[in-house]
Amino acid sequence: MAEKITLSKKDRMKVCWRHQFLQGSWNYERMQNGGWCYSIIPAIKKLYSNKEDQIAALKRHMEFYNTHPYVSSPVMGVTLAMEEERANGAQIDDVAIQGVKVGMMGPLAGVGDPAFWFTMRPILGALGASFAMSGNILGPILFFVLWNVIRYAFMWYTQEFGYKVGTSITNDLSGGLLGKITQGASILGMFIIGALVQRWVSISLTPIVSTVENDAVNIIDFSKFDGTGEALKSILQQYDSGMFLYDTTSTSLQANLDSLIPGLLAVCLTLFICWLLKKNVSPIVIIIGLFIVGIVGVLLNIM
């Protein structure tokens, strides 16, 4: 047998680097096809020296393709393995290659979206934002570095994995593993979202529900304050022992709600929006609606 043409590690790294630009020519007709074809060019150059074979390869990789841009890497790995076999004379036709691509892209997108967009980005984003809100530069740096390290490591190792196991990966993934990863990611995602709703959705109602006159003996008498440290100390002691600063104590509606559980309104609002989204109300409409509610709330003095 003539010597086998194989893709070197360097070739595979080139493909992996280019694969980052997968979505660059994303279009409504065949979606990621242009980016996919662009990514696989180094492999085609290496595997096929004959012009006709190159043309055929380019054409078959301009077919419809669309998945999550990161989990596309294992698909790329498998495709590279198949192209390599084909270049060495194996009977793998265009339909088989396109079939593997299409067969893998659907289920994998189902993993990539919850895992990256809806678990990793909210978690890293919220982590970074919580530093950033106080003006700490560490937040953005943390987000950017962690994200890109994880992302590129994922893309490279899953592409290598796909390349090594070749076509058997398709069987592997349709087994239980993929389902488990999706479910694990969904559980973690839902847990974190629950936490984020409590921490970061802020609604606060201002109306006062009750105002109670405080008993005169329990009100700190500020008229006794003569500017000395001794007087200040006695005032602080009185305050510490639970005496009131003002003649009356008011309880706001918000404080009452918070004593049930902090963030109750936030979670109600979130669930209401979930329901609206299910009714196919556009998120943009909801966002604009919320701003209007905010403005009206301020005008009516209830928020």
Added chain:
Amino acid sequence: MSFITVLLIVIVAFLAGMEGVLDEFQFHQPLVACTLIGLVSGHLTEGVMLAGSLQLMALGWANVGAAVAPDAALASVASAIIMVLGLDGSTAVDSVISTSIAVAVPLSVAGLFLTMICRTLAIPIVHIMDGGAEKGSFKTIEIWQYIAIAMQGLRIAIPAAILCFVPSSAVTTALQAMPAWLSDGMTVGGGMVAAVGYAMVINMMATKETWPFFALGFVLACINELTLIGLGVIGVALALIYLTLKESGGSSSGGSSNTGDPLGDILNDY
């Protein structure tokens, strides 16, 4: 703004525009874009603060399948530029940041339309690439891939450049002319808008099995001593425990029980 500042801002905007479609390096995320614009314009701290607040709003914005989410790229770039202009016109930091956030929302919608236009314009581009494939011309495919990416970059870079030339006095006047009820209302609304992103995420992932974990996350978050990292650890542990229990429950009761109730499965064995 000096020529160098404008140039650097336009470069940041170009990167953000590219990323708005690529979704790889995350230059389009507010946390990165606003920080970079703050950095190149000499308002780093304010940029980082704006970045944090905007990021919270945009947490759940994601392109799923063929659907396009509100555009974080234009929202973060343009609101950061407006913030810089406001600060140069010496408006108070707090009010500049909260107004910039409010401005970001309509911009994210405008960006959404721009990205849809670009994704339509990409159709003739891939037809040219088809032509390249027909002739076996690698160069044609590569060049048009770069052109398509550059087009997405310009989608944000051009509006950013235009914004930079708005005199900062005009922005300051506009910001100060804004009545208090409007900016306060926007701030209140902004606090609620984060819920939309979360709701989108929930609708993607919610099943009978995952709802209890949402409740757990919500209640545990009330404990303020728990940081997000701590909550993350609890979440991972819960997911692992659940999957393990489910597996062992499933195998001991003959694999017939995907009821999502491992405790029930264990009880059934008695």
